[in-house]
Amino acid sequence: MAQMNMIEAIRSALDIVMDKDPNVVVLGEDVGYFGGVFRCTDGLQRKYGEYRVIDAPIAEGGIIGAAIGMGLNGLRPVAEIQFADYIYPGFDQVVSELARIRYRSCGEFFSPVTIRTPCGGGIRGGQTHSQSPEAIFAHVSGIKTVMPSNPYDAKGLLIASIESDDPVLFFEPKRIYNGPFDGDPEKPAVGWTSHPKGDVPEGHYTVPLGKAEIVREGSELTIVTYGTLVHVAVAAAEATGVDAEVVDVRSISPLDVDTLAESVTKTGRCIVAHEATRFGGYGAELAARIQKECFWHLEAPIGRIAGWDTPYPHAFEWQYFPGKKRMIAGIRSMMEIE
Amino acid sequence: MANKKSRLHIPRPTARPGDKPDFSYLELSEAGSVDKPSINARTRDIEFLSSGLVRILDDEHRAVGPWKPDLDPAKLQVALRWMLLNRHFDKRMWQIQRQGRISFYMEAAGEEAVSIGAAMALRAGDMCFPSYRNQGLFMYRGVKLVDMMCQCLSNTRDMCKGRQLPIMYHSRGGNVFSISGNLATQYPQAVGWAMASAIKGEDHIAASWLGDGSTAEADFHHALTFAAVYQAPAILNVVNNQWAISTFQGTAGGERRPFAARGLGLGIPGIRVDGNDLLAVYAVTLWAADRARRGGGPTLIENVTYRGGAHSTSDDPSKYRPKDEWAAFPLGDPIERLKQHLIVEGHWSEKKHEVLEEELKAEVHAAWKEAQQYGTMTEGPFLDPSTMFDDVYAETPRHLESQRRRLREVESGNGNGGTS
Numbered sequence: 010m011a012q013m014n015m016i017e018a019i020r021s022a023l024d025i026v027m028d029k030d031p032n033v034v035v036l037g038e039d040v041g042y043f044g045g046v047f048r049c050t051d052g053l054q055r056k057y058g059e060y061r062v063i064d065a066p067i068a069e070g071g072i073i074g075a076a077i078g079m080g081l082n083g084l085r086p087v088a089e090i091q092f093a094d095y096i097y098p099g100f101d102q103v104v105s106e107l108a109r110i111r112y113r114s115c116g117e118f119f120s121p122v123t124i125r126t127p128c129g130g131g132i133r134g135g136q137t138h139s140q141s142p143e144a145i146f147a148h149v150s151g152i153k154t155v156m157p158s159n160p161y162d163a164k165g166l167l168i169a170s171i172e173s174d175d176p177v178l179f180f181e182p183k184r185i186y187n188g189p190f191d192g193d194p195e196k197p198a199v200g201w202t203s204h205p206k207g208d209v210p211e212g213h214y215t216v217p218l219g220k221a222e223i224v225r226e227g228s229e230l231t232i233v234t235y236g237t238l239v240h241v242a243v244a245a246a247e248a249t250g251v252d253a254e255v256v257d258v259r260s261i262s263p264l265d266v267d268t269l270a271e272s273v274t275k276t277g278r279c280i281v282a283h284e285a286t287r288f289g290g291y292g293a294e295l296a297a298r299i300q301k302e303c304f305w306h307l308e309a310p311i312g313r314i315a316g317w318d319t320p321y322p323h324a325f326e327w328q329y330f331p332g333k334k335r336m337i338a339g340i341r342s343m344m345e346i347e
Numbered sequence: 348m349a350n351k352k353s354r355l356h357i358p359r360p361t362a363r364p365g366d367k368p369d370f371s372y373l374e375l376s377e378a379g380s381v382d383k384p385s386i387n388a389r390t391r392d393i394e395f396l397s398s399g400l401v402r403i404l405d406d407e408h409r410a411v412g413p414w415k416p417d418l419d420p421a422k423l424q425v426a427l428r429w430m431l432l433n434r435h436f437d438k439r440m441w442q443i444q445r446q447g448r449i450s451f452y453m454e455a456a457g458e459e460a461v462s463i464g465a466a467m468a469l470r471a472g473d474m475c476f477p478s479y480r481n482q483g484l485f486m487y488r489g490v491k492l493v494d495m496m497c498q499c500l501s502n503t504r505d506m507c508k509g510r511q512l513p514i515m516y517h518s519r520g521g522n523v524f525s526i527s528g529n530l531a532t533q534y535p536q537a538v539g540w541a542m543a544s545a546i547k548g549e550d551h552i553a554a555s556w557l558g559d560g561s562t563a564e565a566d567f568h569h570a571l572t573f574a575a576v577y578q579a580p581a582i583l584n585v586v587n588n589q590w591a592i593s594t595f596q597g598t599a600g601g602e603r604r605p606f607a608a609r610g611l612g613l614g615i616p617g618i619r620v621d622g623n624d625l626l627a628v629y630a631v632t633l634w635a636a637d638r639a640r641r642g643g644g645p646t647l648i649e650n651v652t653y654r655g656g657a658h659s660t661s662d663d664p665s666k667y668r669p670k671d672e673w674a675a676f677p678l679g680d681p682i683e684r685l686k687q688h689l690i691v692e693g694h695w696s697e698k699k700h701e702v703l704e705e706e707l708k709a710e711v712h713a714a715w716k717e718a719q720q721y722g723t724m725t726e727g728p729f730l731d732p733s734t735m736f737d738d739v740y741a742e743t744p745r746h747l748e749s750q751r752r753r754l755r756e757v758e759s760g761n762g763n764g765g766t767s
Contacts, residue, residue, distance in 0.1 A: 074532065081474075084543045106529070111741070113527075115506065115508050263745070301766075
């Protein structure tokens, strides 16, 4: 075991798969010589060379399109899109191509591309460096969508993603790259060293795609969430004294409905929470599925806590971010429903 | 330049329905007049290739000039056969669509040399990323007519299992990628495939095709940038058939400089070639392939041709262009030109041509008879609709298995499929 933050865990995952499989290549803006603006690929080009860690032109559609072609020719590309907010020029290549190549060719062709991209707010990034577009991709059949909430899962899920023959959209909540964040911006930042999920095996392991995890057990309420808000939910549950269970979805698509349904069947109350905007968001899918599975066990309507339905405002980041205060208020109001 | 105000330029074609066809805008070179540089030439030294027009067959149907390829008469007869097969296959499929027996079709009439000439110059291990009028590539690379027909019928032998519009073929064995239906997306993919080939130290190259209209897509520019930056071993073909549905090539930006010149700013050599001259298409493709295989990077080839038919069976070109425009096209018909060349050279005759045409018609007819045995749109056997859940992922996840069960319940009347 080693102490790793999320950046180190992601780098370790890339190092391990690149060492094991010469077909794994990394491409993206600033990923090579410099090692990425968030340092996730630092040192990889020195170790694996310029043919396998490739600095790309600023053209996300080109990066994803070229990665698809590389995948069709036997490579296993890991494309980095520098910010999830920048992914849209490559959207057509993801939705119309990457997601459907296996389907439209009946399995004759496939391209096992993993797209890594930092998402989410909390770093003063304004509306173009803070978005969480996971729902947009979860809506697309043919790709898998993942968002880890800690270093251990980040490494295990990333290895599983790269080794998967399916394309994977791998969202990295950048607010928690360096440490868990409980949603209170007034408190000093903490590192991963004091968190059990900062203990990361140095070797190869996987966390399976399609499996949620219960990160806090409880009996009165289930909070279903993922990414940064996992830590906010745990902190808020502790602050309220409500015996809340917190489920980390981890794999947004395919979704592990069973773990969610089991929890809500037990607790009878459920909040779904995400940082992205609410309307048409992924929380609606979670709520609908849980409602269908657990209707006769529900003691209150399922509640949603999400980003407001506005762009991410720079100056009002902490009013926008569904932080500890909103989560606490949400938990309390959910428990007041008779 | 005396205008005192800015002015919006609206590109307009030279002729609309009722007008006399006018190809005066098309700059032509004499056959044999464009130099053939070394494959090692620097882009800046061969810019003339993007503004001239490489032509080999002259007005007397002789092959002339430095680009004249080393193709013996037997090979040219084979080329003629493939182009004719493409033409007759298309004619038959068009009729079949008009009879309501397939939903949609696209013919390549007038553009057959673009696919066949290039296919002959490439090696089997080279990967093709086609557009929707490249059926000739599939034929040349071994896809059987009956299999192409079954795809168009979405029947039980459909390679796409009913998931794709007619003509969206693919061939893993023939190294021809699946046709998308979205435009230009295959271009950066071809470049990525070529980059991978170089990364792996192989000498296979990638070739891709798109239309003049699609050069306006961002993917075209992404592909050119990546190909230039990494010197990817790729041949990027623009098939300038003058029309993108009703939109003439000027609206894609072809009025001032040829499409072949689009790569010059990036240092990619461009070749403008007579796309209706099979020998010329073959020769420039071979040149670009040799250059790419020896580390010279990508080449952009503009195939100047004419879309002889409608865009698709859903289109009516009489609404937007003169009916007799194809007949007036100065580069003629690629099949007629190769035929006349072989006749002039003493390797072909009208009689042999007639016999070949009858043979090919019979081949297409036999394929159609066979294809229908695997099902038509109205007569079974039919595909099992529950196969629609296969191949979405490498392994079918639980939620799709559950939806498959519900579909079967609804289709069979056993249970109502429920809601979810």
